[in-house]
Amino acid sequence: MEIRNLYQPFELELLKIDNYENREHRNTFFEMVFVLEGEGTQMINNHKLPYASNKLFLIFPQDIHGFEVTTTTSFFFLRFNDSYLKTQPKEWIQKLELIFNNHNHLPGCILKNVSDKALIRALVEALIRENANPQFQQQEVIKQLINTIIIIASRNILLMPPTVTDKSKTDYSIQLLSYIHQNIYDPALLKSERIAERFNVSPKYISTFFKIHIGQTLQDYIITYKIKLIETRLRYTDMQINEIVYELGFSDSSHLNRLFKKYNGISPSEYKKMMDEKQTSF
Template sequence: MEIRNLHQPFELDLVEVTDYESQQHKNTFFEMVFVLNGKGTQIINNHRLPYCSDKLFLIFPQDTHSFEVTLPSKFFFIRFNETYLKTQSKEWVQKLEFIFHNHNHSPSCILKTITDKPLVRALVEALIREHVNHQPQQQEVIKQLINTIITIAARNIVQLPLSTSENGKSENALPLLNYIHQNIYEPKMLKAEVLAKHFGISSNYISEYFKAQIGQSLQEYIIDYKLKLIETRLKFTDMQINEIVHELGFSDASHLNRIFKKYKGISPSEYKKSFKN
């Protein structure tokens, strides 16, 4: 299988095809695909789904990907790698992390809000113009447009089905999980009594209710999700351990190191080194 690399922080690509079947491949970078027009089949991780105009797909590193074109199609690709991520603000990286850990990695369009489809189309068309016209401050405008599309994608992810890692959980689990994912950087919002009040459940019953819906305790799930975020930061950013400690509400670096090593078997620094190797 072909492995595709990206040798610059980001890349924009407008592709028009009339009759084409892409060979299955994996990327080492993130990719967003917006369909300007045409029809065919999008295939991600062996899941198949028809595509048409105004669809937006997300493809993550190590996802297998291909597509089959049945009618002349025009695609706009936005590709970016970890180098690009390291130039972005903490808030933007958090949006990407939310997408990464909540998207189901299927070929379904992530735009579930009707009004967001023409909005994303307008942003993509603006990106195409900026990419071609070479106006002053071009790179800065392009980055702002890309980040806006990412933000719109993040808010639509909330309305999508659970990721494959969450399969088998109760339908009532989705609001609970979305609440935790959106408030993971606010420890006070994750206290049992606050969660109980938000969902109108007795504070004495919320822990039992959560475990019945999710299959593990509230604290266990929060730790698991924080560990996923730590892994993402270690892989794709240059954040220092103390920065991660502060952001995710650990008491100190030794607390984070102890928890990470308990569940992952190695320290955060060893994990980062092994990933780079």
């Protein structure tokens, strides 16, 4: 089964598909899916339920899920991981943890307030417009819209009956990825031996768990995550390559350049120039 990872705090995607069956897969992050138009079936953890426009679905890390599309469907995906949640105020995080722990992991729309469906649609459409047109303080506006969607979703989840489920594997995956995200700037703490010591398991278990539940080796995940951090800095800050080298623990700028080009096909300077040109074209 395919395992999908997210190497940045959040990600937005608009997808329009026609008569397509999305294979079941697992994520290592949280995902909200809003249906702008279309009909089909949502599948999650061996349960199925029809979907239609103005439905909002919440998918947890390690949930097995997919969609069967019967009529042309426009999906909007909002993906975020623990590193995004940790940037929010402590009270907000605690409230979300309480709400998420009560979610039943069953298929179906999580919006129980009818009036919230129109509100979520308006916020999603605003996100799509904002994301398509880079401009001053774009990231701040996007984050505010995302937070509002999450808060509205959370108040609807509170109206759902709580269900106790076995989330040990999900929790362990989140804890493991959270440790990596928090210590990404300290290479010594990212060695398999140190991670194994932190979680009181053997290094071999860490390697095996990563391959099975994350779909990558530990080293591949760390490298891919660092590449995404580099892209973010090149795109949204004025940091120099030498500063990024020091921040992310690379041996030198040549090491960073080689790795970046291996994954993206272009050098960091070429990537930054391309992003700057794209920004000024709007």
